[in-house]
Amino acid sequence: MPVAVAPFAGAAASDFAYRASANLLWLNFSSWLLLAGLAAGAAALAARLVAGGRLPAILLAAALAVGTVNFLFHLRDGWTAVVPEGLILSIAGALLMIAAAWAGRRA
Numbered sequence: 001m002p003v004a005v006a007p008f009a010g011a012a013a014s015d016f017a018y019r020a021s022a023n024l025l026w027l028n029f030s031s032w033l034l035l036a037g038l039a040a041g042a043a044a045l046a047a048r049l050v051a052g053g054r055l056p057a058i059l060l061a062a063a064l065a066v067g068t069v070n071f072l073f074h075l076r077d078g079w080t081a082v083v084p085e086g087l088i089l090s091i092a093g094a095l096l097m098i099a100a101a102w103a104g105r106r107a
Contacts, residue, residue, distance in 0.1 A: 001044040001060070001101045007037030008067065008097040012090040018082050027074065027081055030090065034071045038064060041097065048104060059100035066093040 011033040018026035048057045070089035
């Protein structure tokens with residue numbers, strides 16, 4: 001699960017960088033990081049479902065749902081892809097993924 005936490009946190013950080021600079025490079029970084037986080041998160045969810053633990057699986061599924069919506073927002077073009085919805089969704093997805101990792105550590 002930590003493999004999925006890093007891209008989600010990186011996407012939030014690159015969204016902050018895009019908001020500060022409006023450089024499209026940061027928007028592309030966010031999109032790729034979200035895609036990597038979704039792939040790693042799907043693998044982590046499959047492993048969590050096999051291993052058990054209801055709370056981590058629910059948090060992980062919620063993070064993936066928010067990440068999927070966020071990825072769709074990031075497919076838009078320019079400033080409206082990130083500010084304000086994309087940034088809010090990136091933060092929410094990262095926090096949910098961190099909470100899922102924390103709950104999975106305890107389960």
